[in-house]
Amino acid sequence: MDRQRRAGFLFVLPAVAYFACVYFIPLVESLIGSFYRTLPGGASRFMGFGLYERVFTDPVFWNSVKTTIKLLALSVPSTVVLALAVALGLDRLTLRWRSLWAAMYFVPFAVSLVAAALIWQWLYEPVYGVLNHALALVGLPPQKWLQSLNQVLPSLAAVNVWVRLGFDTMIFLAALQAIPGEYYEAAAMDGASARQQLWHVTLPLLNPQVVMVCILELIFNFKIFDQVYATTQGGPAGASQTIIPLLYDTAFKYFRLGEASVMAVFVFGVLLVVTLLQWRIFRRPVDY
Amino acid sequence: MAGLLAVTAPDRAPAQAKKIVYWTHWEQNPEFNKWYETKGKEFAKKSGYEVEVVTIPYQGYEAKYLAALVGKSGAPDFFNGIVHQWCGQYDFCDKMPADLEKTWSENLPKYMLPVGQFKGATYGIPIEHGNFQQMYIDVELFKKAGLNPDKPPKTLDEWLAAMKKLSVYDAKGEPTQVGFALRHKGHPVGITDKFLPFAHAFGARMLSPGLDRATGFANGPEMVAALHFYGDLVTKDKVASLAFGNPEETFGQKRAGVIFRESWYFGWLKKNAPDVAFKVYALPCAKACPGAGNLFPWSNLVYKNSPHKQVVWDFLRFISNAKDDLEQHQLQGILPVWTVNLETPYVKGRPDYASTREMLAQPVPPNYYHPKSNELATAFGEAVVGVLYGKGQPKPSLDEAAARMDRILKD
Numbered sequence: 001m002d003r004q005r006r007a008g009f010l011f012v013l014p015a016v017a018y019f020a021c022v023y024f025i026p027l028v029e030s031l032i033g034s035f036y037r038t039l040p041g042g043a044s045r046f047m048g049f050g051l052y053e054r055v056f057t058d059p060v061f062w063n064s065v066k067t068t069i070k071l072l073a074l075s076v077p078s079t080v081v082l083a084l085a086v087a088l089g090l091d092r093l094t095l096r097w098r099s100l101w102a103a104m105y106f107v108p109f110a111v112s113l114v115a116a117a118l119i120w121q122w123l124y125e126p127v128y129g130v131l132n133h134a135l136a137l138v139g140l141p142p143q144k145w146l147q148s149l150n151q152v153l154p155s156l157a158a159v160n161v162w163v164r165l166g167f168d169t170m171i172f173l174a175a176l177q178a179i180p181g182e183y184y185e186a187a188a189m190d191g192a193s194a195r196q197q198l199w200h201v202t203l204p205l206l207n208p209q210v211v212m213v214c215i216l217e218l219i220f221n222f223k224i225f226d227q228v229y230a231t232t233q234g235g236p237a238g239a240s241q242t243i244i245p246l247l248y249d250t251a252f253k254y255f256r257l258g259e260a261s262v263m264a265v266f267v268f269g270v271l272l273v274v275t276l277l278q279w280r281i282f283r284r285p286v287d288y
Numbered sequence: 289m290a291g292l293l294a295v296t297a298p299d300r301a302p303a304q305a306k307k308i309v310y311w312t313h314w315e316q317n318p319e320f321n322k323w324y325e326t327k328g329k330e331f332a333k334k335s336g337y338e339v340e341v342v343t344i345p346y347q348g349y350e351a352k353y354l355a356a357l358v359g360k361s362g363a364p365d366f367f368n369g370i371v372h373q374w375c376g377q378y379d380f381c382d383k384m385p386a387d388l389e390k391t392w393s394e395n396l397p398k399y400m401l402p403v404g405q406f407k408g409a410t411y412g413i414p415i416e417h418g419n420f421q422q423m424y425i426d427v428e429l430f431k432k433a434g435l436n437p438d439k440p441p442k443t444l445d446e447w448l449a450a451m452k453k454l455s456v457y458d459a460k461g462e463p464t465q466v467g468f469a470l471r472h473k474g475h476p477v478g479i480t481d482k483f484l485p486f487a488h489a490f491g492a493r494m495l496s497p498g499l500d501r502a503t504g505f506a507n508g509p510e511m512v513a514a515l516h517f518y519g520d521l522v523t524k525d526k527v528a529s530l531a532f533g534n535p536e537e538t539f540g541q542k543r544a545g546v547i548f549r550e551s552w553y554f555g556w557l558k559k560n561a562p563d564v565a566f567k568v569y570a571l572p573c574a575k576a577c578p579g580a581g582n583l584f585p586w587s588n589l590v591y592k593n594s595p596h597k598q599v600v601w602d603f604l605r606f607i608s609n610a611k612d613d614l615e616q617h618q619l620q621g622i623l624p625v626w627t628v629n630l631e632t633p634y635v636k637g638r639p640d641y642a643s644t645r646e647m648l649a650q651p652v653p654p655n656y657y658h659p660k661s662n663e664l665a666t667a668f669g670e671a672v673v674g675v676l677y678g679k680g681q682p683k684p685s686l687d688e689a690a691a692r693m694d695r696i697l698k699d
Binding site: 054060125126127141142144147149229230232233234235236237238239248249251252253254255256 | 347348350351354373377378460472473474475476477530531532533543660662663666670673674676677679692699
């Protein structure tokens with residue numbers, strides 16, 4: 001191996017070692033664990049696909065998958081569209097104002113998810129919460145928010161949007177600023193309106209970032225845990241029981257590590273497939 | 289230089305005290321927890337070991353316990369936990385030495401003995417007496433409603449009538465003040481725990497006496513009637529509301545006339561809602577009296593892989609006396625555990641003294657100290673909360689829950 005290659009390997013080694021320890025080994029352990037029932041005292045019994053059968057025939061599991069998908073459908077498009085809109089707005093501001101507003105949008109992303117969840121829990125509080133107070137000021141009736149079967153998912157989706165908006169905006173903003181101004185000049189000279197410029201110049205050039213943000217949001221929302229666990233614990237009446245809190249309860253409240261491993265493998269598989277599909281379908285090469 | 293050092297250095301550096309580590313998730317009881325450190329300092333004088341107390345947040349404590357106890361490194365030497373889970377479902381606990389077992393079995397109220405045991409073996413030292421629910425009433429709200437706070441409702445029918453008088457509604461018919469602060473949020477295990485006194489009052493039980501079957505019990509006619517009654521409190525009678533937050537806070541904010549809670553709530557109220565004038569009574573009865581029962585009783589357990597387990601048992605032996613029991617519980621406003629302490633001036637001066645005696649005089653209700661109690665209570669609690677939120681009717685919800693529970697039991 002020549003010196004240059006050796007240097008290359010040395011540079012990637014820390015990242016590979018980290019990846020192996022933090023992701024790969026646990027993944028393999030989960031995969032192995034999904035075939036074993038851990039017995040009291042740490043002994044294990046091989047179950048074959050028995051635990052898969054148990055999990056995949058459990059309506060509670062499929063309800064949690066359905067709830068996860070619902071939450072994802074509420075959160076992902078809103079976050080991406082809003083982030084894009086905010087980034088387009090910020091892109092037009094002067095550097096000073098842009099930095100100020102961008103920082104404001106980014107702050108929620110820096111807040112711990114549990115803290116964010118607890119803040120929103122107070123905002124949503126049906127009796128003393130700011131949101132119902134604001135509704136009362138404009139003559140609207142108070143809502144139950146997190147304590148309503150119908151409102152709990154949109155309420156949690158709003159928290160997700162608040163938390164993730166800044167991060168996505170930053171990605172879009174960086175991408176927007178990297179688009180050469182000549183393209184817009186050329187488009188303007190060809191008589192393209194602002195809307196046409198957005199549709200035919202900006203969005204195609206942002207496609208890689210849009211795909212990336214969509215994938216990241218999908219993963220983030222599919223794995224949602226902190227917000228749910230800190231605010232509703234899956235309630236009311238299971239209306240916000242998403243898959244990771246169920247996995248957590250299965251592993252650590254019911255001590256069924258094997259079944260929890262099956263769920264972890266399921267989440268990994270779904271995310272892998274969806275990400276690959278998304279990447280393949282939506283990623284279009286853009287030629288400048 | 290050596291001479292200078294010899295002059296300035298202290299005669300002898302104090303020996304570094306060794307530690308035994310205690311994990312607790314009772315974050316609502318800081319004084320109670322801190323007491324172990326205080327006693328640890330005293331214990332260190334004869335053993336050289338102090339006690340380090342680590343408070344683990346209650347929410348999600350199981351994961352941290354499990355990771356530490358499985359992994360061994362970083363595990364506590366002793367911890368606050370549930371015997372049938374940590375010693376039954378998993379084998380993490382050291383059995384109690386015979387002399388200590390004798391001490392505790394002679395000094396605990398009889399109904400508490402199973403709390404520290406699993407399949408006949410004793411592992412844990414129960415740390416909370418009065419861990420069954422009692423009825424706390426708000427004296428002012430009772431008087432405002434025209435009720436006599438010295439004559440509490442004795443039956444569930446009388447109780448419901450009182451709850452109706454205590455509830456106040458807005459123009460749209462929504463309660464702004466409720467009779468009963470009902471638990472409807474959080475994990476279904478907690479929901480089950482708060483519903484069980486009603487179930488037991490109706491003569492129902494969640495599992496068969498052998499703890500091996502749910503069908504016929506969790507969905508038996510008594511349980512269905514109890515859940516009808518409980519659901520109606522929210523949906524029909526409107527004496528409890530889903531729009532209110534935690535029941536403890538609702539009661540502390542004087543927005544509910546009654547709450548059912550354990551003995552620690554006395555200390556909590558004194559600290560967090562000192563202006564609430566309250567009295568404590570035994571729970572109302574129906575077909576049966578709910579009695580002194582609980583779903584998740586707490587004990588001090590010794591980790592069997594701890595290198596210091598003998599020291600820990602020595603420490604527990606050191607604090608196993610009536611004086612320390614009283615001191616520790618009094619600090620936090622909890623009822624002490626030792627039988628002899630139940631007649632001390634501290635306990636006699638508590639507002640729940642008479643009611644505790646009354647509850648203890650009732651037959652002990654069923655207990656569900658099964659290794660899978662969390663999972664079983666979750667399946668059951670989901671049916672209860674589903675009815676409260678109008679997601680289902682009692683009978684089909686309980687049928688579904690019972691089938692799930694049977695599956696869990698067979699697994």
